[in-house]
Amino acid sequence: MKKIILSLAVLSVLIGCKNENSSMHVVNNDNQDVELKIDSLIKLMTIEEKVGQMNQYNGFWDATGPSPKNGTAAKKYEHLRKGWVGSMLNVRGVEQVRSVQKIAVEESRLGIPLIIGFDVIHGYKTLSPIPLAESASWDLKTIQESARVAALEASAVGINWTFAPMVDISRDARWGRVMEGAGEDPYLGSLIAKARIKGFQGDDLSDVGTIAATAKHFAGYGFAEAGREYNSVDIGTSTLHNIVLPPFKAAAEADVKTFMNSFNEINGVPVTGSSYLQRNILKDKWNFNGFVISDWASIREMISWGHAKDKKQAAEIAVIAGSDMDMEGYVYIEELAQLVKDGVIEEDLLDDAVRRILRVKFELGLFDDPYRYCDEVREKEIVGNPKHHEAVLDMAKKSIVLLKNEKNLLPLKKEGQKIALIGALAADKNSPLGSWRLASDDNTAVSVLEGMQSYKGNSLVYKKGADVSIGKTAFIEEVKINTTDKSEFQEAITAAKNADVVVMVLGEHGFQSGEARSRTNLQLPGVQQDLLEAVYKVNQNIVLVLNNGRPLAITWADEHIPAIVEAWQLGTQTGNAVAQVLYGDYNPSGKLPMTFPRNVGQVPIYYNYKNTGRPINKEGNVFWSHYIDTENTPLYPFGYGLSYTTFEYSNLKLNGSKFNVGEDIKVSVEVKNTGNRDGKEVVQLYIRDLVGSITRPVKELKGFELLEIKVGESKTVTFTLNSATLGFYNNQEKFITEPGDFKVFVGGSSIKTLEANFELE
Ligand code: BGC
Secondary structure, eight states, X not given: OHHHHHHHHHHHHHHOTXXXXXXXXXXXXXXXXXXXXXXXXXXXXXXXXXXXXXXXXXXXXXXXXXXXXXXXXXXXXXXXXXXXXXXXXXXXXXXXXXXXXXXXXXXXXXXXXXXXEEOOSSBSSSBOXXXXXXXXXXXXXXXXXXXXXXXXXXXXXXXXXXXXXXXXXXXXXXSGGGGGSOOSOHHHHXXXXXXXXXXXXXXXXXXXXOOBOEEEEETTGGGOGGGOTTOOBOOOHHHIIIIISHHHHHHHHTTOSEEEEXXXXXXXXXXXXXXXXXXXXXXXXXXXXXXXXXXXXXXXXXXXXXXXXXXXXXXXXXXXXXXXXXXXXXXXXXXXXHHHHTTSSOHHHHHHHHHHHHHHHHHTTTTTOTTTTOOHHXXXXXXXXXXXXXXXXXXXXXXXXEEEEOTTOOSOOSSSOEEEEEOGGGGOSSGGGOSOXXXXXXXXSOOHHHHHHTOOSSEEXXXXXXXXXXXXXXXXXTSOOOSSOOTTHHHHHHHHHTOSEEEEEEEOOGGGSSTTOOOSOOSOOTTHHHHHHXXXXXXXXXXXXXXXXXXXXXXXXXXXXXXXXXXXXXXXXXXXXXXXXXXXXXXXXXXXXXXXXXXXXXXXXXXXXXXXXXXXXXXXXXXXXXXXXXXXXXXXXXXXXXXXXXXXXXXXXXXXXXXXXXXXXXXXXXXXXXXXXXXXXXXXXXXXXXXXXXXXXXXXXXXXXXXXXXXXXXXXXXXXXXXXXXXXXXXXXXXXOOOEEXXXXXXXXXXXXXXXXXXXX
């Protein structure tokens, strides 16, 4: 009891919370006021309490990584009471959050509230499509709305901080985590990063429906060698600055409150220990004033990397490098205080980290009311609210990409058809939730089967055909492993024989992509390819609906199957979204955010590649940059996607042909809907800087606009280019715009474009 009174007293002196006449709205006070309060609070803290703020514990169970000390709940409680814990992750639900917050606030000496983190990646209970799928919409408003809904649900269960968005650019479909990002392009990735951050954080972080966001994983994680999870990264200055860092910079500009570093090293330095990234670039150059959380135990993992000899050295390296909080690593809490006492580390470093952490807590309004996210009534009303289902359905439809549509197979006729629906994934209510569905309930997705059943005019027969094959991975006991069993093929073949149209839902199970799910094979897993070919022999009217968390190499399907729909893992409303697209109640407009290879050997494959010194010489000899067994070109390029209508591009115009550096360049184009349905089109603008002191990619996306165009209607879009869009980072890390010749391309994908030239003087 004495302790409780003391902690409240201390807080009342510090922040005026106990003053009956005070407004109680700390976050509304100006920044200076908050900074003063933080300073005075830091002055009262012992070294151990400072280190405590830099310590994050997992909830009392294992969630996403190996916990070094199982059965440590008692210790965690004890540390909470001592004020040695600044944050917890994977504690969720008002009851749980309140119970840990109560210990921190009412039993610790200073009563500093915890910040509660969770991986709210594409929703909390009600799930949106996986982030890669959402990115295929190129619809920034809807992506922002999806993050807003996620924040609303998460904030209603006590969470006030998400470890999202993942803004890692990746060109490697083997890497399982491509599902969690925005694809391969830094420009698109930057805009999506901003949209997601805005969705999570809103305009005012003290609004109880918003949560702090995290730009992760800083940096380079998406370039893991050979796509193997947690592997080394070895990239040059140009790739780092022109490809990897831009979305992080955009996140900092969007006022993201936290950054997470990552498991990888770059060029021999684990990024958790990189002063260059965390101090020089993030905190100094970009003026980031939030805090950096380590990835799960990544500080300790510097020992396995061979960069630190023990925990003590790992702590020293990480804190000097600017890693402010240790996620479930037990390194800071066990080593830092002694390092300060021994004079190895300046206490100022701790003060800086603590100041950053407290600042975010202030901004969240936690000092105003530590239980503001703990309201049972809100929890009941908000989690799973029907409005959220509408929002995720909207996002899901917009995420679908039509890859092929011959013989007018799609949209399906609504009446008088015999339809055979085949594939284990068609009836799966779990897989569409993806692998980041920590808080959603099992089997809560609308399956494709259910979605199609809601259209009553046709006769619909469902046959599984075969289970999806899934390799060894965590959390998947319920998924059957099948690499050989074809015993149910015949039933599917018979159903297909008797059908007018066959819809086959094939691809990866939701747990086949995501963290630690790298693959060396990008084909349909298990016996699904055999199933597809067996069905094709009896009925060629096949619509292939793909489920996957990464680009797949479906070359045979592209050659043979008339209609292919990329439906990713679309979250809670999957089946309704797919059915509405198949039946034409929604006209698809998604465009690929990542290149699809012809086969895995082409990976990494991406649209903004360099020309090489030997780009093409088909008539001559063999000595040019190519493969002897396949094309250089992808199966489906970046930016590609069809509609049930068609669009024609014409009249590409520039407001001149010569411009001074710094001058605006206006590029306009006319787009006409030449088909027989209203539709949406993502108009894309790319440039090529023909000669550069650092060689430039053959194309770089520099603008896009999502247009709704009615049948027969034309619309004109005007883009503006300027020095910022035409420049790049040189190898001295300087952003420069070089005079010279440029090309500009506008079209509906990265390859089908009109083009024009201009010169920059
Ligand atoms: C992942 C992070 C995630 C963290 C906490 C790690 O394994 O790499 O992205 O936020 O776990 O769950």
